[in-house]
Amino acid sequence: MEKEYTHIAKQVIDIEAKALNDLKNSIDSNFNEAVTTILKAKGKVVVTGIGKSGHIGRKIAASFASTGTPSFFLHPSEAIHGDLGMISKEDIVLAIANSGETTEIIRLIPFTKENNIPLISISSRPNSTLAQKSNIHISIGRFEEACPFNMAPTTSSLLTLAIGDALMVALMNGRGFNEENFAKLHPGGNIGKRLLDTVSDTMKTENLPFLDTNTPMIDVIYTINSGRCGLGIVGNVNDVKGIITDGDLRRAMNSTQKDFFNLTAKEVMTIKPKFISKVTKLIDAKNVMNSHKITSLLVGNTHQLDGVIQMHDINL
Incomplete structure (x- = not known):
C-alpha cells in the first residue's frame, strides 16, 4: 500500500x-x-x-x-x-x-x-x-x-x-x-501579443461574405457557410447595410417556419451592426465581443469596411 x-x-x-x-x-x-x-x-x-x-x-x-x-x-x-x-x-x-x-x-x-x-x-x-x-x-x-x-x-x-x-x-x-509600458518590455510571447497586437494584425480582409439585400435565403446560408466568418455582410465595402449571423437565421426560422426560404437577406439582417477600429488592441476587441456576447465584429465603419475579426482568431 x-x-x-x-x-x-x-x-x-x-x-x-x-x-x-x-x-x-x-x-x-x-x-x-x-x-x-x-x-x-x-x-x-x-x-x-x-x-x-x-x-x-x-x-x-x-x-x-x-x-x-x-x-x-x-x-x-x-x-x-x-x-x-x-x-x-x-x-x-x-x-x-x-x-x-x-x-x-x-x-x-x-x-x-x-x-x-x-x-x-x-x-x-x-x-x-x-x-x-x-x-x-x-x-x-x-x-x-x-x-x-x-x-x-x-x-x-x-x-x-x-x-x-x-x-x-x-x-x-x-x-x-501601465499595460502599454508592460507590453514594450514584453514584446515576445503571449503577453506581447495580448497587449501589442491590434485587430489589423489578425482580421480577415479577403473573400468576405457579401450579400445583396435581395439575396434569397438559400444563397444567404450558402454564402455564410462558405465565407467562414460566422456572418454574412449585406452591402459592400463602401456601404454596409447590415449583417446576418447564425442567430439571425435561427430567429427568422423560428418566427416564419415554412416561409423561411421565401425570405431575402434584407428581411433577416440586423441593421446597425457593431464595428471596431483596426487599430484597436486584440484584448480590447475580445472584451467587446464578450461584453456583447457575440463572436464576430466588423472592422471599420458603415462607409468603409476593412475586414472581419472573430473570437477564435484572437488566441489570448
Missing part, C-alpha cells in the same frame, strides 16, 4: 499561510520608505543574496526590471572579488539574508557606506548586523519553517518573495506603470 502524503502538503500550506498573514499584519513605515527611496533613485536597484536568498533575489531583480524599475542581481561572492565596480553611486543595494549575518553580505556594507549608497535589507532579525547597519530594514518577522527540522528555507523564502512582489507592485503603482 502506497504511503499517503496529502496531509503533509496541507501542513506545509497551513504553516506558510499563517506566516504570510502574520507578515501582512507587520508591514510598517519601513516598507513605505523603501518604495519611496527606490522611486527617487536615479540608478538601478542592485539585488544581492546567497543560497536560497540569492535565488529569490534573482527573481525579485527580474520582476523589478520587467516592470519599470531598472535592476540586476549581483552575487555577493563575485561582488567582493571585483564586481563591486558594477555598482554606481546612483544605485541602491537591496540585500537579502534571512539571518542578517551572512558573511558575504556583511562584507558589502562598508562599500555602501563609503559611497553613500542606500542599503535596503530584508531579513528575519531586526537586531542583526545587516538590519542595524542598513538605511532601511524590512523584517519578515518570526515564523516556523515548513521543513520538519525547522531548518531548510521554505517559509522564509516564501515571505521574502512576497515582500519582493509587494515592492514590485508598489513601485509599478508609484511609477504609473
Whole structure:
C-alpha cells in the first residue's frame, strides 16, 4: 500500500499561510520608505543574496526590471572579488539574508557606506548586523519553517518573495506603470501579443461574405457557410447595410417556419451592426465581443469596411 502524503502538503500550506498573514499584519513605515527611496533613485536597484536568498533575489531583480524599475542581481561572492565596480553611486543595494549575518553580505556594507549608497535589507532579525547597519530594514518577522527540522528555507523564502512582489507592485503603482509600458518590455510571447497586437494584425480582409439585400435565403446560408466568418455582410465595402449571423437565421426560422426560404437577406439582417477600429488592441476587441456576447465584429465603419475579426482568431 502506497504511503499517503496529502496531509503533509496541507501542513506545509497551513504553516506558510499563517506566516504570510502574520507578515501582512507587520508591514510598517519601513516598507513605505523603501518604495519611496527606490522611486527617487536615479540608478538601478542592485539585488544581492546567497543560497536560497540569492535565488529569490534573482527573481525579485527580474520582476523589478520587467516592470519599470531598472535592476540586476549581483552575487555577493563575485561582488567582493571585483564586481563591486558594477555598482554606481546612483544605485541602491537591496540585500537579502534571512539571518542578517551572512558573511558575504556583511562584507558589502562598508562599500555602501563609503559611497553613500542606500542599503535596503530584508531579513528575519531586526537586531542583526545587516538590519542595524542598513538605511532601511524590512523584517519578515518570526515564523516556523515548513521543513520538519525547522531548518531548510521554505517559509522564509516564501515571505521574502512576497515582500519582493509587494515592492514590485508598489513601485509599478508609484511609477504609473501601465499595460502599454508592460507590453514594450514584453514584446515576445503571449503577453506581447495580448497587449501589442491590434485587430489589423489578425482580421480577415479577403473573400468576405457579401450579400445583396435581395439575396434569397438559400444563397444567404450558402454564402455564410462558405465565407467562414460566422456572418454574412449585406452591402459592400463602401456601404454596409447590415449583417446576418447564425442567430439571425435561427430567429427568422423560428418566427416564419415554412416561409423561411421565401425570405431575402434584407428581411433577416440586423441593421446597425457593431464595428471596431483596426487599430484597436486584440484584448480590447475580445472584451467587446464578450461584453456583447457575440463572436464576430466588423472592422471599420458603415462607409468603409476593412475586414472581419472573430473570437477564435484572437488566441489570448
